[in-house]
Amino acid sequence: MNTVFFCLLILLLCRSIGNTKLVLTQSGPLTPPSLLIQFGNVSKQRHEGINITGIADHALHHDKFIKIEISSDSLVHYQLYKCRELVIGGKVGNKTWFLSESWLVYLFSAGQHPCSFENYDLSLFLSSAGNASGLIKIETMNKMRTSRYNGDDVNKKFEINQWFRKVEQKRLSLKRAISTALTDGNTTLALITNLTKRPVVRFSKCQADPLTVEIGKKGKATLSKEKMIQISRLHQLICPEDREKNVIDFSIFCEERIKGDFMFAVIHQNDKSATPLVLLVIGCILVMVLVFFAGFCLVQFLKLLCRYRKDMKEKQRLERMEKNKMPFPGDFFVQNKVNAYEEIPMTDMNVTTTEENRSIERGTLPKPGTIGQPGLEKQYEEIPSTVPNVRTPGTFNTLMRTIVRILETIVRRATENDHEEIAPGVMNRKDSGEYDTID
Structure with a gap:
């Protein structure tokens, strides 16, 4: 292949390549490709893009090494990058080394897979603490005999x-x-x-x-x-x-x-x-259990909250109904557990009637649940709030109860008079099939 630049694994991290000149050797049909990089007064960081596919390809096809030689009057820090990934770097003065096997394959493949944001194979950076000057020469050379370390230090303590x-x-x-x-x-x-x-x-x-x-x-x-x-x-x-x-x-x-x-x-x-995978599975299961448990607790809490709000609304509704409820005479039977259809003895009726008549004449009526109980009547008149299971009525409720009880008293007395005037010898329906009229 024809000439291609090669800038070896030596020249990264730099403070500059001052007056850097790249002299590319054009190789003829019989001349192997090479690359010469001259630098002087390196003071600031400098980046250069280089192409090395030709040199690596020539070394692979002719079973050769790549020789890298650096000559500098002071230490130079080099760094070589591929797609912004560090490949190799170091600090050298005058140094020579050789690349073989995997390096040749890597350098060749670097040219076959260029980065999307670069139009060269590798990035070279040079820096120096003392304005270094010198050159870098990259070329192919025949393989030399190397001492091979036949041992392998794996499984050795x-x-x-x-x-x-x-x-x-x-x-x-x-x-x-x-x-x-x-x-x-x-x-x-x-x-x-x-x-x-x-x-x-x-x-x-x-x-x-x-x-x-x-x-x-x-x-x-x-x-x-x-x-x-x-x-x-x-x-x-x-x-x-x-x-x-x-x-x-x-x-x-x-x-x-x-x-x-x-x-x-x-x-x-x-x-x-294996161990991290098992721990990962266990962790996922625990997280799922915690999530489901938290969801279950949230649902139960929302249900309890809805039920509480519903109960509170029902309680408030009953309180409003109880507050707005108009007292009725039938409350007496409910509060005192009296059967309204139970026959009341005539003696009790007479006593009740007498007390009610006296109350009518005085203009006062006994408190609910105190009929036939003169002692409690006086007590309840003085302290209305002590009446058991009875709410203290207002003026309108008291008036309505008074009217209702007056009417009940009149009806009851009329019924009692009719009962007393019935002749003892009156025939019933069983004997005559009809009732006799009252004289």
Whole structure:
């Protein structure tokens, strides 16, 4: 393929690319593609978009590495982004390293899947604390012999006894374990710890910015797919000083003294997700039960409230009816539980009639329920409110009762006179079939 720019994984986080010049080498039919980036007086943050598909494609098809060489008069902090996601970064002065395998595939695929808001493959940022000047050269080179670390540090226990703020660096190989975890979707890489304090673990290589992971004191911390991919890329960095391809730097950082042991292991996804899933299901069930219970309580409360309001309205209605009710003579029989159809002895009638006549002559009538009870009559006249089960009537009610009782007295006396004047020898209907008239 023809020339394509490549700006390697070195140049992010920057305070500038001052007077930066990009010199793109045009490759002929026999010339491999390369990229040269010159920068001077880096003082402010500067961003540059670069294309690297051509260089990565050439390295993949010709079984080569990509060589990255940085020359600078002071430390330069670089950061490389893809779609605003950090790929790699670090602080370097004069540094050379090589990219292989997964890096080549990643750089090639970065050009095949451009971001919707970018027209280049990667974003490069450069910054420096001292107006750095220098150049970055990216090109392909033939594979060189590297020392391979044949061991695998998975399922191995590592002891640690570290004083506060002291970092002991270890070299581990996790390539095969990560490759297995990424290939098999049901497995993942986990860090099992038994420590006295809660630390932060760091993965790094070739002076790149460390990849940090927070873990607990005791337990199992699983690495996400993104973390494992980043660790796999660190494995593919080759440093000329050691040329160890399959080893990365691992360290534990803690603000206090820390002791204990740890180990890496490949575990099944079910081992890490079963418990949270069960807890999630139980939590959902409890929430549903609480919601239904709250709804039931609300419905019952509304029913009780409606019933209470209905009872209060009925009570108020009865009170109004009782208040507006006009007294009637029949109340005497109801209040005193007297049978109106029961035959009243003549002696009682005579006594009642005499008392009522006297009351009529005096212009006063006995209080309800006090007929034949002279002692109570006087008491009730003095204290009307002491009459049991009887409400003190008003003027109109008293007048109506007086008129009604006068009429009852007249009718009763007329009935008594007729009864007394009936001749003893009068024949009944049974004997003669008719009544005789009164003489």
